[in-house]
Amino acid sequence: MTAVDPVQVMKQEVGKAAAALVKSDSIVGLGTGSTTAFAIQYIGERLKSGEISNIKGVPTSFQAIVLARQYGIPLVSLDEIDRIDIAIDGADEVDPQKNLIKGGGAAHTQEKIVDSLASEFVVVVDSGKLVDRLGSTFLLPVEVIPMAVTPVMRAIEKLGGNPQLRMGVKKAGPVVTDQGNLVIDVKFDRIDNPAELEKTLNNIPGVLENGLFVGVTDRVLIGEVKDGQPSVREM
Numbered sequence: 001m002t003a004v005d006p007v008q009v010m011k012q013e014v015g016k017a018a019a020a021l022v023k024s025d026s027i028v029g030l031g032t033g034s035t036t037a038f039a040i041q042y043i044g045e046r047l048k049s050g051e052i053s054n055i056k057g058v059p060t061s062f063q064a065i066v067l068a069r070q071y072g073i074p075l076v077s078l079d080e081i082d083r084i085d086i087a088i089d090g091a092d093e094v095d096p097q098k099n100l101i102k103g104g105g106a107a108h109t110q111e112k113i114v115d116s117l118a119s120e121f122v123v124v125v126d127s128g129k130l131v132d133r134l135g136s137t138f139l140l141p142v143e144v145i146p147m148a149v150t151p152v153m154r155a156i157e158k159l160g161g162n163p164q165l166r167m168g169v170k171k172a173g174p175v176v177t178d179q180g181n182l183v184i185d186v187k188f189d190r191i192d193n194p195a196e197l198e199k200t201l202n203n204i205p206g207v208l209e210n211g212l213f214v215g216v217t218d219r220v221l222i223g224e225v226k227d228g229q230p231s232v233r234e235m
């Protein structure tokens with residue numbers, strides 16, 4: 001018998017709960033990552049069963065495009081629409097003010113564009129992602145144009161960060177984003193003011209976007225396992 005992984009169960013349940021928030025006739029931002037993948041799957045299943053209809057998805061990555069196609073969700077680009085009703089996306093860290101670190105999947109640039117445009121931005125996480133202070137468990141991803149990697153790393157060191165170029169897994173060399181850029185993961189000893197750091201990093205020439213999402217989140221759904229039973233609560 002295969003053992004059930006409780007983290008997978010939490011991700012699945014929270015993805016399902018977020019998919020249940022999607023109403024007919026809406027435009028949905030489709031996030032990236034293993035938790036959002038379950039949300040995309042369940043949105044597709046609700047569409048297929050006829051429970052909801054006339055849904056259009058706005059993808060945040062190549063992964064989201066592939067999953068939306070797999071589960072039968074029609075896609076639109078930002079050029080074809082004038083609103084996003086709801087966006088569903090994962091996160092790597094969530095603080096008590098609902099600020100986030102994202103970019104574990106190197107997709108934070110497109111995610112920030114789509115998630116910020118949504119009337120309602122719903123974050124789906126398992127309880128292990130909750131932190132008191134951003135940066136305590138996860139390095140901060142920064143997407144950088146390739147020719148600027150060295151000067152950007154030096155600028156980040158001057159800000160007190162410890163930068164490292166993200167390397168590929170099962171691929172020689174660095175991770176290349178969907179936009180053809182590179183990702184620097186940065187360890188800061190403390191992130192006291194995420195709003196200020198978000199702006200400061202984006203102001204370094206060559207930086208496209210960083211993974212701090214400040215003041216963007218409307219709701220956080222948290223998957224938990226209590227007494228062996230999966231449950232979902234809202235922050």
Ligand code: 5RP
Nearest residue numbers: 033034035090103104105107
């Ligand atoms: C991708 C992201 C993901 O949403 C984040 O890494 C969470 O992923 P997962 O649900 O697989 O833990 O920001 O860039």
